[in-house]
Amino acid sequence: ILGAEPDKFWHDHKGAKVNAIRTRNGIELADVVVVRFGEKYKQWNAAFDAGMAAALGKSLIVLSLPEHQHPLKEVHAAALAVAEEPRQVVEILRYVLTGKLPVKG
Incomplete structure (x- = not known):
């Protein structure tokens, strides 16, 4: 979603942050x-x-x-x-x- 990252660390970092938006929103609504x-x-x-x-x-x-x-x-x-x-x-x-x-x- 946020573009490719050649460094695995930054790839995982971006993914974790986007996933956290989804998860946090779900927990807050539950x-x-x-x-x-x-x-x-x-x-x-x-x-x-x-x-x-x-x-x-x-x-x-x-x-x-x-x-x-x-x-x-x-x-x-x-x-x-x-x-x-x-x-x-x-x-x-x-x-x-x-x-x-x-x-x-």
Whole structure:
């Protein structure tokens, strides 16, 4: 969008800034922010987005694997809910939007 860059650093720098406009706008407009951490917990963008959401006072739901509990303890502490499966996030959002708890069965 902003033109080619021969230096990889400046290419990534420009891309990160344009992506940040999109991400920041989305977080600011959101009532609830869901941040998913995948198999490798060293996902700096996800951690940054979670921090941004927390700093803006957004309701934060974190989705992460149990084995990443310790490395993500500060992120988890900032979240209002920590889920281990996508289904749990869906159930939380359904409850938030409708007030209905999941049916056990």
